[in-house]
Amino acid sequence: MPDLLMKGEKIGQICIQKGLITPEQLDEALDIQRNKGGRIGWILSSMGYIKRIDLFRVLSQHYSLKFATPDFDRIKQTIDQVLFQHITRDEVLEWQAIPYQMTDEGRLIVLNSYPGTEKTLLFFKERFKVKEIEEWVITDLDLVDLVQTVYADKLADDSIFGLFYREPDESAYRVFSARQVIFFAALTIGAAVSIFFYPLQTLGFLIFIAQMIYLIMIGFKFLLTINGSIDEIVYRENSKELAAIPDSELPVYTILIPVFKEPDVIKTLIEAVKKFDYPQNKLDVILLLEEKDKETYEAAKIAEPPSNWRFLIIPPSQPQTKPKACNYGLFFSRGEYLVIYDAEDIPEPDQLKKAYLAFKNNDESYICFQGALNYFNKDQNLLTKLFTLEYSYWFDYMLPGLFMMDLPIPLGGTSNHFKVDKLREIGGWDPFNTTEDADLGIRASAESYRVGIIRSTTYEEANPQVWNWIRQRSRWVKGYMQTTLVYNRHPVKMIKVLGLKKWLSFQFFIGGTPLVFLINPILWGFFILWLTANPVFLTEMFTPFTLGLSLFNFLFGNFLGIYMNLLGAFRRRNFSLIPISLLNPFYWLLHSAASYKALWQLLYKPHYWEKTVHGLSKKD
Amino acid sequence: MKITQFPSLKNRWRRLLLISTLLLFLYFFISQLLMSQNFYPDVDQRLLSRISLNKLHSRGFLESDSFDIPLFLYYSFWFLPHWPAFFSIIVGAFVVSFLIVYILENFKTPLVRMVFSLSIALMPSSVYVITNQPMIVLLMFFFSLTLYFLLEFYQSQRVFYLFLSAIAFGLQFYIQFQFFWLGILLILFFAISYWKTGLIINYLITILFPLLFFVLSWFFLIWVFRGDLTHLVTQIFSLDLRNGINCLFQCFQSNLTSRWPIMLFYLYILLRVGQYRSFYRSPLFFVFIAPFLLVFILGTGGNQTTTSAFIVLSIMNCIILFPYLGPLLNEKRQKIVIAIFLSFIFVYDVFSFLSLRTESEGAFFKGLQGLYSNSTTEEYRVVASHLTPFTAVLTDTDYTYPIFNFYEGNGTIISKGSVYYQTAMANPSYFAQAYLVDKQAMAINPDSERLSQEFGYRYYESERFIIFSKK
Numbered sequence A: 001m002p003d004l005l006m007k008g009e010k011i012g013q014i015c016i017q018k019g020l021i022t023p024e025q026l027d028e029a030l031d032i033q034r035n036k037g038g039r040i041g042w043i044l045s046s047m048g049y050i051k052r053i054d055l056f057r058v059l060s061q062h063y064s065l066k067f068a069t070p071d072f073d074r075i076k077q078t079i080d081q082v083l084f085q086h087i088t089r090d091e092v093l094e095w096q097a098i099p100y101q102m103t104d105e106g107r108l109i110v111l112n113s114y115p116g117t118e119k120t121l122l123f124f125k126e127r128f129k130v131k132e133i134e135e136w137v138i139t140d141l142d143l144v145d146l147v148q149t150v151y152a153d154k155l156a157d158d159s160i161f162g163l164f165y166r167e168p169d170e171s172a173y174r175v176f177s178a179r180q181v182i183f184f185a186a187l188t189i190g191a192a193v194s195i196f197f198y199p200l201q202t203l204g205f206l207i208f209i210a211q212m213i214y215l216i217m218i219g220f221k222f223l224l225t226i227n228g229s230i231d232e233i234v235y236r237e238n239s240k241e242l243a244a245i246p247d248s249e250l251p252v253y254t255i256l257i258p259v260f261k262e263p264d265v266i267k268t269l270i271e272a273v274k275k276f277d278y279p280q281n282k283l284d285v286i287l288l289l290e291e292k293d294k295e296t297y298e299a300a301k302i303a304e305p306p307s308n309w310r311f312l313i314i315p316p317s318q319p320q321t322k323p324k325a326c327n328y329g330l331f332f333s334r335g336e337y338l339v340i341y342d343a344e345d346i347p348e349p350d351q352l353k354k355a356y357l358a359f360k361n362n363d364e365s366y367i368c369f370q371g372a373l374n375y376f377n378k379d380q381n382l383l384t385k386l387f388t389l390e391y392s393y394w395f396d397y398m399l400p401g402l403f404m405m406d407l408p409i410p411l412g413g414t415s416n417h418f419k420v421d422k423l424r425e426i427g428g429w430d431p432f433n434t435t436e437d438a439d440l441g442i443r444a445s446a447e448s449y450r451v452g453i454i455r456s457t458t459y460e461e462a463n464p465q466v467w468n469w470i471r472q473r474s475r476w477v478k479g480y481m482q483t484t485l486v487y488n489r490h491p492v493k494m495i496k497v498l499g500l501k502k503w504l505s506f507q508f509f510i511g512g513t514p515l516v517f518l519i520n521p522i523l524w525g526f527f528i529l530w531l532t533a534n535p536v537f538l539t540e541m542f543t544p545f546t547l548g549l550s551l552f553n554f555l556f557g558n559f560l561g562i563y564m565n566l567l568g569a570f571r572r573r574n575f576s577l578i579p580i581s582l583l584n585p586f587y588w589l590l591h592s593a594a595s596y597k598a599l600w601q602l603l604y605k606p607h608y609w610e611k612t613v614h615g616l617s618k619k620d
Numbered sequence B: 001m002k003i004t005q006f007p008s009l010k011n012r013w014r015r016l017l018l019i020s021t022l023l024l025f026l027y028f029f030i031s032q033l034l035m036s037q038n039f040y041p042d043v044d045q046r047l048l049s050r051i052s053l054n055k056l057h058s059r060g061f062l063e064s065d066s067f068d069i070p071l072f073l074y075y076s077f078w079f080l081p082h083w084p085a086f087f088s089i090i091v092g093a094f095v096v097s098f099l100i101v102y103i104l105e106n107f108k109t110p111l112v113r114m115v116f117s118l119s120i121a122l123m124p125s126s127v128y129v130i131t132n133q134p135m136i137v138l139l140m141f142f143f144s145l146t147l148y149f150l151l152e153f154y155q156s157q158r159v160f161y162l163f164l165s166a167i168a169f170g171l172q173f174y175i176q177f178q179f180f181w182l183g184i185l186l187i188l189f190f191a192i193s194y195w196k197t198g199l200i201i202n203y204l205i206t207i208l209f210p211l212l213f214f215v216l217s218w219f220f221l222i223w224v225f226r227g228d229l230t231h232l233v234t235q236i237f238s239l240d241l242r243n244g245i246n247c248l249f250q251c252f253q254s255n256l257t258s259r260w261p262i263m264l265f266y267l268y269i270l271l272r273v274g275q276y277r278s279f280y281r282s283p284l285f286f287v288f289i290a291p292f293l294l295v296f297i298l299g300t301g302g303n304q305t306t307t308s309a310f311i312v313l314s315i316m317n318c319i320i321l322f323p324y325l326g327p328l329l330n331e332k333r334q335k336i337v338i339a340i341f342l343s344f345i346f347v348y349d350v351f352s353f354l355s356l357r358t359e360s361e362g363a364f365f366k367g368l369q370g371l372y373s374n375s376t377t378e379e380y381r382v383v384a385s386h387l388t389p390f391t392a393v394l395t396d397t398d399y400t401y402p403i404f405n406f407y408e409g410n411g412t413i414i415s416k417g418s419v420y421y422q423t424a425m426a427n428p429s430y431f432a433q434a435y436l437v438d439k440q441a442m443a444i445n446p447d448s449e450r451l452s453q454e455f456g457y458r459y460y461e462s463e464r465f466i467i468f469s470k471k
Helices: A011-017 A023-036 A040-046 A052-062 A069-078 A081-085 A089-095 A118-128 A140-150 A152-166 A178-197 A199-234 A239-243 A263-274 A294-303 A322-331 A351-361 A382-404 A420-425 A436-446 A466-486 A491-498 A500-532 A536-541 A544-571 A579-604 B013-036 B045-056 B071-078 B086-106 B110-122 B124-132 B134-156 B159-174 B177-197 B200-225 B229-236 B241-258 B260-273 B277-281 B283-288 B290-300 B307-329 B331-355 B359-368 B375-387 B397-405 B421-426 B439-444 B446-455
Strands: A097-102 A108-112 A133-137 A253-259 A283-290 A309-314 A337-340 A366-375 A416-419 A450-460 B392-395 B412-414 B434-438 B457-461 B465-469
Touching: A011 A023, A011 A040, A011 A052, A023 A040, A040 A052, A052 A069, A052 A133, A052 A140, A069 A140, A081 A097, A089 A097, A089 A118, A089 A140, A089 A322, A097 A118, A097 A140, A108 A118, A108 A140, A118 A133, A140 A152, A140 A309, A152 A322, A178 A199, A199 A382, A199 A500, A199 A536, A199 A544, A199 B159, A239 A351, A253 A263, A253 A322, A263 A283, A263 A294, A283 A294, A283 A322, A294 A309, A309 A322, A322 A420, A322 A436, A337 A351, A337 A420, A351 A366, A351 A416, A351 A450, A366 A382, A366 A420, A366 A436, A382 A450, A382 A466, A382 A544, A382 A579, A416 A420, A436 A450, A436 A466, A436 A491, A436 A500, A466 A500, A466 A579, A491 A500, A500 A536, A500 A579, A544 A579, A544 B159, A544 B200, A579 B200, B013 B086, B013 B124, B013 B359, B045 B071, B045 B397, B071 B086, B071 B134, B071 B159, B086 B110, B086 B124, B086 B134, B086 B307, B110 B124, B110 B331, B124 B134, B124 B307, B124 B331, B124 B359, B134 B159, B134 B283, B134 B290, B134 B307, B159 B177, B159 B200, B177 B200, B177 B277, B177 B283, B177 B290, B200 B229, B241 B290, B260 B283, B260 B307, B260 B331, B277 B283, B283 B290, B290 B307, B307 B331, B331 B359, B375 B397, B375 B434, B375 B457, B375 B465, B397 B434, B397 B439, B434 B439, B434 B446, B439 B446, B439 B465, B446 B465
Parallel strands: A108 A133, A253 A283, A253 A337, A283 A309, A366 A450, B392 B412, B392 B434
Antiparallel strands: A097 A108, A337 A416, A366 A416, B434 B465, B457 B465
16 A cells, blocks of 8 residues: 555564574565565565564554554454444455444544555545544454454344345245246146147257257357367467566455365475465465364464465355355455365466466457366376366367357356455355355356456366266256256346347357256167167157257267267366266266256255365376 | 478458459359250269259258268259259369468569469460369368368477368368278378387277268268168278279370470479478378379279379479478479479370360360250250149159259159159059150160050150150
């Protein structure tokens, strides 16, 4: 923040006098300050040379202010709640300062975790109509703690229902709208009546419709792959441009890391963040922890992360989902940009800069840039190999294809880089949607924003256990179903907003994916029956045209599915996976199993978050 | 040194569209002109009649006995079986337009541009192949695409090109089954190029997967719908090596004698680049020998390649080759070579059409001048027109098939492939109004005599056919 107030002895000198750092360390930090900008205390702290509490103690000494953290428990109990009628949560977070008490002399005591800023004092003077402000220094973590205490209900409510309050129809809180219930009921009754009176004709017609859906899906994915491949040709590496960005130009970047019962990965995570080619003092890393997850919290404390890390404890409430935690984190984000990583992620070091450059080089219509995801444990077993093949194709062909064709992009679970103000504008994540990322991508498109693709990969852990994989996949498929239902509440309005092309793309990509996996086992059943017994009723159900279409879809669809995955492996130079791609049809069986689980959950446990167990690769 | 590359179509699609449209009209006109003189494209009449009859009886591909006909070939004639060159004209017009765009892009002198463009578009060999050899046009198109994308992949290592090359290569199996055997050459090429990388198997899976898929899916369909997998597969993969070698030998011989400008070009290239060992390990060599490969493979399937097809393929491959040979040849010389090469080809082509070509090519030249006539085809046409009034015709299409390439009626044709054939043979006048018979077949088929008596009345008789009907 600008307009720094008069100050006493220099912070670096105080640190040396107190024996917190050596002169060499100070010189190093001053070098960084000269080259990259930033405040010296934060630089020293982000480099891990001084502890967070020492930083704020030194700051208080530097500005000759009272350091209130040692007295924090008393302060927390005696804070004047009345004062919060005059200031909002967002204002407190913006100024990094919170009113504490009004003294008998008419002075307002303000607890400040970013002291020395004239504008902060002016804001509080004007807002509380006081002439004098008494500043006390507290740590940023104390400030967050206070905000969480004072605004607890509002925070919880907003993180869960914020989107619902903004636009109820955009939230998956209600699974089906009344019209959708009527529609599905009418469809079911109509089909049942028709099957009763004309069983073979009706089933034949339904099979024909299913085959047409397949045909369109095959064509659509082929088109996406072609376009995704073109991206490979037109893309030019921008490493020189990246290197030319002065560090002083780079804005504060928030990294949200939601974790749950993952104490083992904290140290690795800290190391991964340290490896970012981005000034550490401009990183605002927020670890989102669930209140009952004591073990991860303890592990995080023991790891002593640098002072640019913050822990946010998410109070227990339902639904206990990742998007709710992310919404919570979003309230406390200080960055101009924000990215989400999972605890076990290993992003490529240049990813933040690439995202920044992408935002800089493109117009204001971009709300997000999605990085590619891939797996570091691809060789663990057959499942991880197939999963890697799928992801390589998805992130290297499908998403670039959607991007090239200017179609809505369902975001991946992590490595999505947002412009924070725009993310807040469209309401953040939907905590009731179990693929909140995909939903957000579609909502962004509905709000006329665009999602772009950056060529930087984050390596994650591929799920190595079948049952764990089915749980994870069922959650994703359920989320796709929820998203389809949400954005089909007002189809005509959506067509007007998105345009027909994007709307159709959404239907095929988001709605079509689970539908195809649900239909697959039925048609495979018919196919096996046809090959083995060939009963007469099947001949009547499959007209020559439907039979031709079915065979084309069966043969060409499977071929394309396998070949596209194979190419994904080739492009990534994962040559060992090329023969494995031939086993893809067995992998699709798992998809179908997960899809039926998802359908069941959509009806009976729509907001239940199937937690994926991470860290299995290390255990193996 | 500058490498001349193929033009991007993204910014030149208007130009391409305009030239394609003009050429389409021109080739359509020539095709119609030739057909009006009963000069029909060089396509197996039996195949066309089967397609016509399948269409007439609304029989889909799977219901017909067409598994000995490659799928893509079948559907390239399916839309307009009476005008078999229709699809190849569209493909040909596009390819020639693309070549013209290439010339406009790479040659700066207006006169040179015009002469070369007109040469490629109007060279008698091009026009002959496009309007009269649909199957070869399709094969050449996909074969050239395969090679072009393979070159692009080899140069840029972009997987996209490998993908397109593999698909184009695989699709050729659906035009002529013998193309499957070219896979062996691809295996050899990749083995030589990528042996040291240790990734040979991965490369081979990637490049051959589409071809294997197309082959296996074909087996699967035969197994499901016909059951006699062994017979059809043997038929499909029958490889007449002797014929292939003969064709190749004849082609080489005739090149030396009657197409020496092409051989000169080959010799020139070989002298220039043959000294580099890497040339033989790159797809450039594959492209270099492509016209001979095509001749050989077509020969193994029993198809003789015309001299015109060889010339056209050579030109197409020349266009593909030159951008890659740029660094070896230098730009100025490159243009001179192309100029000399094309000039020779064009002049020689016109000249050779007058004296050196096959009967069909000679007939084509007559047709262009409006001087051709074909009494056999005229007979088919007239017989077909006499069949139009009947709602059901009994016939043995093994002998009478050419008639149905000209048949424009809506009647039911009861022939050996029909469900009712045996029943209709037992009680013909109940099922059919007319009986069409080939006179030669009548002499050897005892049923014919009985059937002709059953119908009784000679409704129409031509030199070769008789139509019997009920009075």
